[in-house]
Amino acid sequence: MREIRRIQDEARRTAAVKRPRWPMVILRTPKGWTAPAEIDHHMVEGSWRAHQVPMTDVAHNPAHLQILDGWLRGYKPEQLFDEAGKLRAELKELPPKGERRMSANPAANGGLLRRALLLPDFRDYSVPVEKPACSEVENTPPLGRFLRDILRENANNFRVFGPDETASNKLSAVYEASKKVWLAEYFPEDADGGELSRDGRVMEILSEHTLEGWLEGYLLTGRHGFFSTYEAFVHVIDSMFNQHAKWLEIGKKLSWRAPIASLNLLITSTVWRQDHNGFTHQDPGFLDVVANKSPEITRIYLPPDANCLLSVADHCLRSMDYVNVIVADKQMHLQYLDMDAAITHCTKGLGIWEWASTDKGVAPDAVVAACGDIPTQEALAALLRAEFPDIKLRFVNVVDLSKLMPDTEHPHGLPDRDFNSLFTTDRPIIFNFHAYPWLIHRLAYRRRNHDNLHVRGYKEKGSINTPLDLAIQNQVDRFSIAIDVIDRAPRLRDAGAHAKESFKDQQIECRRYAYANGVDKPEIVNWKWPF
């Protein structure tokens, strides 16, 4: 203890942080210490046999019962307990009192130590959106500036985690508040952009396991954190996520355990933008793993733009005892909602976008729904207004995936009456989804209109395609969605043949251009909402 104090004092006095050799006590014992040395001439204490129940037949085997009797008497119960079977008073005096007991140490019930984060107003980081889907920004940098100021306001209980990707995920603004922690050797060139510091609060290491472990320990001891990681490789921590979610679920039921900060995961560098990395980096399946865990614990958000991402992140950072999974790509994307509209939209979790819909006051020909940044853009570009000026389409955007479940299955679930009025009970629904399409069916299969629900999503088709080519291969592109609408909306089925033909021609032409030029056609890349 004196050595620990000495190290701490020196660091505080001299401000010369280095990596200390913390003293520790190692108690090394035989495996199964105090078990019988041998049973039936087989070694037990100190051997692998002590890993399981050493004797399973004591009820029927008197020789084994005798060994068990001797073993238990070896603990000398007559010296430990009085005649009434109570622990003797002098022994009761031995253990430490109050918070000195290991089980009552507040750091072992970290919620007791948790202080709410001091959060700046996330609206101050908003990007201007004058007209929906007409301007582009990268979606994550505004969040980076928000996180930077959270780091500034909470210099002792908030850290940012990422597998060497804080910059790659375009959250580099955090370095204006705090650097990457690095206690080892420094080189002169590190001063130029290395963003290293001995007391940094940005935790980076190319090991999702280590980061998840650090973050869980940090949360469990009463602090707050934010973890950003590549979508395909968040599967590395599937098993750790599972166990943390199980822990949270049980912890919530224990009256004495204080709530801890939620585990906040930003999943970025997503499946739809892998023109450098390709097929290995395309796996949006972590959401399927998350959706298997208790609805009391799990929250999944797919904000379509930068303002929605800010609103969702603020909500997640204020929450407790959840695992919040936010899916948002880091690259340039169309912006749909100004901050007020984003807050309203994210608070509802899903909703009709009036400006994109043409069915006000009438029953729609079809409902076009989208969840995720790229799927939203492609669905908006598929609304067939030029081809059918009298078309009646309803456009629904989904941010909070749990809304698709019934309210009897998830606390965020939408009641059937609301789901039915949004998605209708008899019109075709074309749903463009960020991840594997069957997840939407798994969430919505109890809904009345489920037979009319047609979902597009990633189907494990891809390489280092251009964004549009990848979308076409998986049928989440604007042309495929428009064709789906024509195929499913009865009024368009025959009349739509010409338009369908033209969309197929355009798909072929776009793929031809992409293969020849390595990039998508400018009218695709620069597409804006034309109305």
Added chain:
Amino acid sequence: MREIRRIQDEARRTAAVKRPRWPMVILRTPKGWTAPAEIDHHMVEGSWRAHQVPMTDVAHNPAHLQILDGWLRGYKPEQLFDEAGKLRAELKELPPKGERRMSANPAANGGLLRRALLLPDFRDYSVPVEKPACSEVENTPPLGRFLRDILRENANNFRVFGPDETASNKLSAVYEASKKVWLAEYFPEDADGGELSRDGRVMEILSEHTLEGWLEGYLLTGRHGFFSTYEAFVHVIDSMFNQHAKWLEIGKKLSWRAPIASLNLLITSTVWRQDHNGFTHQDPGFLDVVANKSPEITRIYLPPDANCLLSVADHCLRSMDYVNVIVADKQMHLQYLDMDAAITHCTKGLGIWEWASTDKGVAPDAVVAACGDIPTQEALAALLRAEFPDIKLRFVNVVDLSKLMPDTEHPHGLPDRDFNSLFTTDRPIIFNFHAYPWLIHRLAYRRRNHDNLHVRGYKEKGSINTPLDLAIQNQVDRFSIAIDVIDRAPRLRDAGAHAKESFKDQQIECRRYAYANGVDKPEIVNWKWPF
């Protein structure tokens, strides 16, 4: 090379295997070696900046274009290529020829080296089943004896892998053919049951990552393997599975790449038998991860008994270029099919069990389906014959999960006409499933009778419950399934109220007994098919 030969010769001559220090050459280069040392006064070669594209604006920035030009000229193309741009003849002579080229080394295209396994007749390991569901055995030991003899017949190209669980998973018969490989220190007590050997072919280490890596390397270099692991912790290798499945899918499309042996995974110590380990060991969600990958690659089998497990394992060990996932618990279970019936059943992948059905020649009141060992037992005990002597129920067992998908989605998928005749187009289906219930909806949502499909499965409810108590909590128990049938079959809805009441009473009584005694009632534990 001489040192490698010396080590090999010595081992072969003296048979004294030890852990050699293989010689190796380490080439350590600066990161981004040969890149410009600096760009715009920022260090590039030897720094993290060399990880990304060092200059992205050469099309518009003449200074950067000049740096790029100098960089590329640094490779001296004029010395490497002739006037026609072809590699100079004397340089072409330098690389090794034929299989000495790294890319043409047969070990890098392991399928070329693969020899088919010599497989004993799996029928020789069958367990006798005179009457269905009347006798119990542990499901994995017969497979252990089959694997033992495969090890004997294939002493150079087959290994068994497991995270210290070969014995725990009741496959210990393999040690009769080969021991756990262990090259480090030996103690005298290891001779008593340690099952260690310097040339063992059973690979055990408590690291699913290491095992999966070993196995992938072994398969990719032309050999065969079998990996058994605990169900909840197979999630540890989710990400590695994903990448191997992607590799196989691409590899299949390359004409020059020879097929390799399938990756065979036995998932055991399953969710429904965790009365020692509890909630942390309950996670059947790996199947959801597997089902996201290409249907060309993935196969999922849930054999209900020991003979079916043998038949499935034999099929998997003969296959190539798949990931075969077999789910089967290791404990005592009822046996349903003799070997001939098991082969027929597993070859079809799913089917009606005549002996358990009462609807022959008429339309059933309901279809009761089951997939997995415990769900099959509980569904069989729920068939309501005593309560309704005239009941018409069809019993369907599913071994091959992909059968539930349409044949347009998976090569094993059942055509609609077959699915419709098995599951009807208008009768209620009560489906008792091993894993998370929504996976069945995700596979079968396109089927005509999907609206009548009611699935039970693990719902993330559990602790160290007795088997029946755990089943009741998740509603996969006999009483819940019987109640489901009463609730869903129109003819039983009113008449069944008394039976339903009795089942609810029995659930309460069974849970009371389990809590008081720590085990299930003898009539539950010893239940046999009574007809």
